Amino acid sequence: MSEQMRATGLAAELGAQTPIIAAPMAGGPTTPELVVSTWSAGGIGFLAGGYVSAAKLAEQIDQVRAAAPLFGVNLFVPNPVLVDPSEYLRYRLRLETWARHYRVELPENPQEDDDAWQEKLQLLIQQPVPVVSMTFGLPESHAITSLQRVGSRVLQTVTSSTEAALAQEAGVDGLIVQSNQAGGHSGTWSPHQPLGKTTTPQLVRRIRAESTLPIWAAGGIATPAAAQDAIAAGAEAVLVGTVLLRSPESGAITAHKSALADADHSGTVLTRAFSGRPARALRNEFTEEFTASAPSGFPAVHYLTHPLRKAAAAQEDSRAVNLWAGTGFAEASTDPAADIIRRIAGH
Ligand SMILES: Cc1cc2nc3c(=O)[nH]c(=O)nc-3n(C[C@H](O)[C@H](O)[C@H](O)COP(=O)(O)O)c2cc1C
Incomplete structure (x- = not known):
């Protein structure tokens, strides 16, 4: 039996019991139910603000807030x-x-x-949520401070040491260190450049040595062992995306759910x-x-x-x-999301 993982650092401060975070997955897979289910297992779920209108996002936030006090919202930064x-x-x-x-x-x-950036930012300033994560680019510092001023913690997705250093300089509260093992879009700020072959634990270890910010790791994590490796490398928590895609709470389309279970892919x-x-x-x-x-x-x-x-x-x-999928896709099961979160936490 693997040891039960407990939230520490920023995740614990926010009120999480376990260091397993449901990654934001735009385009349908993330649903309010998935976010609430993650919270019920002691983790933190992220709503995906990308592609939806600000009005739709507001509706989803209300739905989650009615059931879960702790959750995050992810935005695509115009880049x-x-x-x-x-x-x-x-x-x-x-x-x-x-x-x-x-x-x-x-x-x-x-x-x-620009994915209605200003409207969504204003929404999150007017109706603050516990955590906001950014991907695709670094927002201007006034956006970061405006969110912090209303009580949100701001996390920046980074894919390299350079991005991590710039994010720290800009004053974010933590880093989501995403390797190219991750399913879906890379958060890279310079998408013309090749992504490199660094694994999640390698990237975490590199950025841990250079940054003082809390690190939440993402990319290919689908088992307790992979979560422990990322934590041993210096992450406080891990984000899981692909492993949740087949859960009943996931809004992924049928073709996507079936393909993840299909040996042909x-x-x-x-x-x-x-x-x-x-x-x-x-x-x-x-x-x-x-x-x-x-x-x-x-x-x-x-x-x-x-x-x-x-x-x-x-x-x-x-x-x-x-068919967005990370390198750990073979572990995706049809179990309820809360069970998947607990399994990865070693419960
Ligand atoms: C279907 C899908 C959609 C995603 N959409 C987003 C998104 O909207 N915003 C974001 O920051 N990351 C997005 N990602 C990346 C995840 O947040 C996370 O980094 C990734 O799922 C971690 O790797 P894993 O899938 O191997 O667990 C997406 C990933 C998937 C699989």
Whole structure:
């Protein structure tokens, strides 16, 4: 039996019993139920603020707040990766065969937005939550201090020593150290650059040696042993994402849940093919065909492939769906989220 893990440091101060955090997963997988279930197991759940409107996020916050006093909210920080217009057209052309197959129209011109950053920030300032985490970039320091002034702890997702140092300088309360083992989008601030091969414990150890901030580790953690490794490397807590995707509380679409349990999807790949930003997904026909040639460009490439992904998902056809998954995907089970959290904590 592995030893039972207890929350320490910032997580304990916030009121968590266990150092296991449900990672924010935008695009549907995170639900208020998943966040509440995590809290019921003694951990901290994060709502995913990305892609939803500020009004929808407010609704989800109210729903969680009614049941759980401790939770976090994650936001995408505007850090536009502008797509080269000719590369956009070239990619759009290559996607045409798939568009014809699924009978969808692809947007002709790149569509950019900032994920309603100001509105969501204002919402969190007016209706404060215990923890706010940021990904994709570092917000301006007034955003960090405004959130801290209303009582929130601000955590910054970092993927390198350089990002960790800049985040500490900007005054955040803690770091989410995410390695490239993580499922879904990398939080990297410079998505044009390759992500490197550092494992989660290696990255935690490196940043622990340089930073005095609390570290919560993310990437490929799906077993008690992996959680213990990250904690032994210097993390106070760990975030788990993929391992929760098949739980009944997860809002992941059927094609995604089934693919995670399907031996045909035998591995994961880092790819820009779906969104123009590096993300780890199960290999499927789409990643095989487009990973090598897809351009950088977020959110323009996300919007470009959206009609394909939506049509494929509606048919429960996993070939063109972004099957986000971290390296520990084989451990994802259909158990209730609270049981998964307790299992990883060694309870
Ligand atoms: C389906 C999915 C969606 C994700 N969406 C977000 C997100 O909205 N914001 C964010 O900061 N991280 C997001 N991530 C990354 C997770 O927060 C976390 O870093 C990752 O799940 C940890 O690795 P693991 O999946 O191997 O456990 C997502 C991950 C997945 C699998």
